[in-house]
Amino acid sequence: MILTTEGNMAAENSIHDRREHFAYCVQLFGGTTSAARRLGIDERAIRRFINGERPIGDGLLKDTAKTLRQLADEAGAADVLIKTILDAEAGNHAIDATA
Structure with missing residues (x-):
């Protein structure tokens, strides 16, 4: 298989897009600790995914979604x-006001 420069750039952009979106999702969870707990992944692994030290596969994205x-x-x-x-509290205040 021969990749052109365009193919390499598209692949790099896709990897970058995955990292950026995963980092955004981690923030939606409330940060690295919360994301790790909810996803059942070590915090260091979360950071490695975001830093590009580990690839973000389809399975991780599906689990995140x-x-x-x-x-x-x-x-x-x-x-x-x-x-x-x-x-309920508004209803109680209305009752209190009429008493």
Whole structure:
């Protein structure tokens, strides 16, 4: 297989894009420690992926996407609970005001 300069550049850009996006996802998790805990990966490995010392494979990206969806579900549930609490408190204040 012969790679042209364009092919090499495209591959390098793709690798860079994966690293950049993975680093962004790590921040969405709340940082390296939280990402490592949620993904079940050592913190050093997370840093190595971001620094380009280890390649970011399709499996890691799929696991990251799955875990981000779980985090989004948890955040959605927390949002509903907060709204429920605030609505209940607003209702109690309305009752208190009429008493």
